[in-house]
Amino acid sequence: MSTPQPTLRDRAWSAAAAVPDPELPMLTIAELGILRGVELVDRFVEVTITPTYSGCPAMAAIALDIERALHEAGIENTRIRLVLAPAWTTDWLTDEARAKLARNGIAPPGARGSNCLFDNTPVPCPRCESNATERIAEFGATACKSIWRCTACREPFDHFKCH
Amino acid sequence: MATTSIAVVDDRLFAAVLARADDALILGHRLSEWCGHAPMLEEDLALANIALDLIGQARLLYEYAATIENAGHTEDDYAYRRDPHQFRNILLVEQPNGDFAHTIIRQYLYSAFAHAFWQAMTSSADAALAAIAAKSVPESAYHLRHAAEWTIRLGDGTEESHRRAQDALDALFPYTGEMFAIPETETDLIVGGILADPATIRPAWTASLDRILAEAGLAKPQSTWMQSGGRRGRHSEHLGHLLAEMQILPRSYPGAIW
Structure with a gap:
């Protein structure tokens, strides 16, 4: 009996979810609630993130870190989507x-x-x-x-x- | 070589969104002028962080304005390539920092309004504005708390701090009328549930002022005469100086990246 191979989407999620927050490196962006989703859209791996604060200067760095993590996992054709709703709170x-x-x-x-x-x-x-x-x-x-x-x-x- | 100014479309929703973005950007820029100059390190950090939130709110609003306008403009074009008469911010936010009391009273008068405004806007019929509002509510809540606490400390502090806070309140109060005035171009947006009706926001603002000013021992100015003009692009001379400083780099070196 063979173990099923993880799907592209699952591999992308694992790579994105493991990205540390640049200002709180003990936390991943998944634990922090910044990572909202990973989907396959039009041949792209689309990663959806949300800002903690409107003016959070780390968002650009986070987007770059996610793209780098996906590329290192052998995943090309990535794009980052920013959403505001539902708004992030510390409850996430x-x-x-x-x-x-x-x-x-x-x-x-x-x-x-x-x-x-x-x-x-x-x-x-x-x-x-x-x-x-x-x-x-x-x-x-x-x-x-x-x-x-x-x-x-x-x-x-x-x-x-x-x- | 200087970058030319841009012209923007004449659209009511676009203009309303741009006006709120301008409020946040100009106030954010004013607060950023304290960076490195605040009375103490903690306040230096606080004012810079609040500035960052406001500029962040402005960016979200400019991005949405760009999608409405659909003319290929970016957030940077709106911030850096418009002239003073094209800005639609209320006059309060462009007033100079003055002393620390002026900055705090200006911040308090605006934050008490902004918090109630964004709360009301979370139920806007426009989904994009409702999302920006939901993001802005918790931020404006602690902006308000910060400014209100300082208003009380200054008003109820020493004779000197009380005098300065009262002077600031007397000077800035006539700029609060614009927050509740309804430009003719916005009546349809209010009827359509896209913009919050200022009349529904005023009770929360008034209640906050009555409570905080009483605790601070400050007298609410009795004058009912109010300044106006910002929403029509008629600004005080201060905005031109502010924009000159804010825009000099991108206007002098178009396309510069740093």
């Missing part, structure tokens, strides 16, 4: 992605809807899990992160903002 992050963020010292986003002023929803420290943390700055190294510090273990850390 898989549980595995959240666990990976925490393991890498980045507090994962909580539940959406906490947009109140001077928001004091606790963000647990990714190192010591204490809730005794405070926000230092609304924006950090990338648009998707804010900077926090833990008053228990005294370590500063990044928080992947709820969006």
Whole structure:
């Protein structure tokens, strides 16, 4: 009994799904929810992606990385399609992605809807899990992160903002 | 050699989309002027990140405008190859940064409107606009939170910060009328459910102002006289200077890539 060969579409999905995010390299674009689909359209392998933020400067780099990964997997005739709907939110992050963020010292986003002023929803420290943390700055190294510090273990850390 | 300006089609939906793109681009550019100059590093990052979001929203809107116009123009053509009178942004967003209080109050007045506007636009009859709106809502939510928190800190801070915030509010408030005015060319789009009716947005904007200004200890200006003209291409002198700086490179070196 022979194992069925993976289809072109499946091979393309595997290659695209394994592409790391350029700004959060511990996550793949599939785990991050940026990769929306891989289809065969008019002899093209069409990869559909969605931006996290409207102005995300990484989208061009991600598109190039996907094309390179597909070519390295021996897949030619590729094209990238950008879609906006349904809009990306942090709800698209898989549980595995959240666990990976925490393991890498980045507090994962909580539940959406906490947009109140001077928001004091606790963000647990990714190192010591204490809730005794405070926000230092609304924006950090990338648009998707804010900077926090833990008053228990005294370590500063990044928080992947709820969006 | 200088690149010539482009002419754009006369179409109502196209003009409405272009106007919203211009709002986002011009405000985004203004905020980017703080890059490297903000009062502290955290605010430098914050203002640059908000600028990036706004320019991102502008790009989505320009791309959609290009598909409506179908004249082979790109987002760069709209941004770099139109003259001041061809821009349709409201006058508020082109006002100079001034001091930090002016920047924050301008940002707050706009964000309180933009958040309510994009929320209403998620149910637009135009699927492309509804998708751009859905993308913009969460971004405008934290733009609003950032500006509102700073409005409260400045208004309720020191005597100096309070005075500066009140001066900024008094100076910029007359530019808020344009957000709710309906150009004659947009009435059909509102009736058709493509554009949100500003009358339905005003209550949320007013409620936000009443709450935030009260908490900040700032007095809402009583004057009802409002500036207008941006949506018709009649701008303050500030836009020409802004565009000169923004457009100099692509106009001087057509097709330059970096």
